[in-house]
Amino acid sequence: MDIQTTDYKRCTVVKTSGRIDGSNAPQLAQTLKAITSKGQSNIIFDMTDVNFVASAGWWVLIDTQKTCKPSGELVLVNIEKGIKDSLNLVGMGSYFRIFDDVTTAVGNF
């Protein structure tokens, strides 16, 4: 799993591609934990190139959101329809703000 992180003045953008499932969710968790443990609690997860998120991935994002709040926030960007549908169908959608593009999300912080 290739994960890129880009630090901005007030937030960090995390981007990966392909699938997030039980095989690679721990790697994503490790990356996000490294960011929050440095004191950064404003995180943008760019999901433009992500095409699948299993429950293991959602727990990583929920855990990260718990760590970031209330001082900061994890926001999601550009989620594919099927992924967004599954997020909303189980009722987890309310835990995340979703932006259409990274520029708008960065401007939010």
Added chain:
Amino acid sequence: MPTKRFTCSLQNLEPICDYISDCAKKAGLNDSDTYAVQLAVDEASTNIIEHGYGQECPSRIDITCEIMEDGLKVVIYDDAAPFDPGSVPEPDFNVSLEEVKPRGLGIFLMRKMMDEVHYESSPDKGNTLIMIKRRSN
């Protein structure tokens, strides 16, 4: 369609999903329904591999797709210890973020994504999970 056999490894989740995607397309499911079946089968397979339904990996996971008149039936067989999905509590997302407990999302997703989920288990015959998704278009 022929039964595909996968070994007990999380690295097989992607090939499993590729196989399911192929089956879903042959059954005429749209993109949204195809994603739903992929997610349900991924969660079922992850449960079998990670929990081994008793902490021991089964020797195999056999997945059979059956194209139905109105959709797709997926049968997943494993020979690990019996497991009752009904015994897993559903996650509660009507609570504040701090109160969310990390449990049961995989089985919850399977039920939400599919039209029918059936589970049969016996000590000598292993575990069979049958899931059906009907075409929505």
